[in-house]
Amino acid sequence: MDIKVNGVVLRCADYNENDKILTLLTAEGGKLTAGIKGVKKAGAKLRFAAQPFCFAEFILARRGDKYTVINASEQESFYDLRTDINKFYAASAAAEAALSLTYEGDDCKEIFYEFIKALTEICNGSECSALIKFLTFALRQSGYAISLDKCAECGDTLFGKDKLRFDFDAGAFTCFECGTGAGASRVTYNVLRKLENKPYEEDFITEDGEKRALRLLREYFSYKLNFAFKSLSEYIRLL
Numbered sequence: 001m002d003i004k005v006n007g008v009v010l011r012c013a014d015y016n017e018n019d020k021i022l023t024l025l026t027a028e029g030g031k032l033t034a035g036i037k038g039v040k041k042a043g044a045k046l047r048f049a050a051q052p053f054c055f056a057e058f059i060l061a062r063r064g065d066k067y068t069v070i071n072a073s074e075q076e077s078f079y080d081l082r083t084d085i086n087k088f089y090a091a092s093a094a095a096e097a098a099l100s101l102t103y104e105g106d107d108c109k110e111i112f113y114e115f116i117k118a119l120t121e122i123c124n125g126s127e128c129s130a131l132i133k134f135l136t137f138a139l140r141q142s143g144y145a146i147s148l149d150k151c152a153e154c155g156d157t158l159f160g161k162d163k164l165r166f167d168f169d170a171g172a173f174t175c176f177e178c179g180t181g182a183g184a185s186r187v188t189y190n191v192l193r194k195l196e197n198k199p200y201e202e203d204f205i206t207e208d209g210e211k212r213a214l215r216l217l218r219e220y221f222s223y224k225l226n227f228a229f230k231s232l233s234e235y236i237r238l239l
Contacts, residue, residue: 001062002070005029008055008116010095014040020050022069023099024058027112031102034060034067046072053078053091053119076116080123086238090127092231094118094134100225101142110141128210128239133195135217139171144224147172148193154178159201164189166216168223182219188212211239 007024010031015021018040024032039050049056049072059071081091098115102108114137121130139145150157152172158164164186165179166172173189174181186201191209193200214236218229 003029003060003062003067005032005058005060006056006075007032007058008112008119009050009052010099012050012052018044022050025098025102025108025112025115026058027109030106030108031099031104032060032067033104034058034069036069048072048074048077051077051082053081053095055116055119076120078119078123081119086235087122087127089231089235089238090122090131091119093229093235094122094131096229096231097135097138097221100221100227101138101144108141111138114138114141128214129195131235132192132210132213132217135221136192136196139217139220144171144220146192146220148189148196148198151175151178158189161186166220168220171220171224184216185212188216192216211236214239 005026005028007026009022010025011023013021019035019037020039022034022036024034026032036046036050038044039047048054055076056072056074058069060067061070081087098111102111114134118130118134136146151174152167152170153174156175158173161175163176164184165174165176165181166184167174167179167181187204187206187209190200190204191213194205218232221229
């Protein structure tokens with residue numbers, strides 16, 4: 001039986017001499033794994049569909065629980081992501097996050113659409129802020145939301161506090177005095193609030209603020225999901 005899905009390539013891996021295995025994030029079927037044949041040959045008709053970040057309408061042949069791409073119609077290649085190293089690693093970090101936070105067969109339409117939006121913004125605008133917004137959105141959709149409100153321990157406002165902590169278990173900021181988590185900067189807290197369209201302290205939005213926020217997000221992902229966020233580490237190194 002053939003099925004039609006709108007999907008974006010999160011990952012592609014070599015298989016046999018000329019084939020690849022794709023991991024697709026789709027609007028209709030969640031995350032899917034599909035083989036695609038002959039695409040490593042020069043001039044292969046579906047070569048474009050086996051490129052990272054390709055957004056296309058895929059026709060999949062289904063046999064049992066296995067899928068094979070038999071046709072595809074490209075909607076957007078996001079070509080600029082492959083010509084700018086910073087944009088490439090920002091997009092790779094978004095894809096790695098989507099891979100880690102979604103499961104085969106689960107409904108993840110919201111993450112799918114937000115991922116396409118993030119790739120568009122990374123291509124056309126500030127890749128750093130676009131990446132942070134996608135990471136915090138995907139965490140929230142997956143049940144790992146970061147709390148950016150008052151102190152998770154005492155309920156006091158965190159505005160005006162010189163030192164903060166971040167509780168990795170709770171995913172929440174606290175006062176430095178009443179919390180027990182790792183030290184966190186006031187800048188990180190305010191950058192995350194700004195990108196979530198919450199009120200923030202203007203004086204604590206700095207040039208390195210987004211880099212600080214990404215470092216915290218990398219550690220939070222690693223803590224909650226137990227994986228090395230390699231593409232995000234590389235992107236942070238490039239900043």
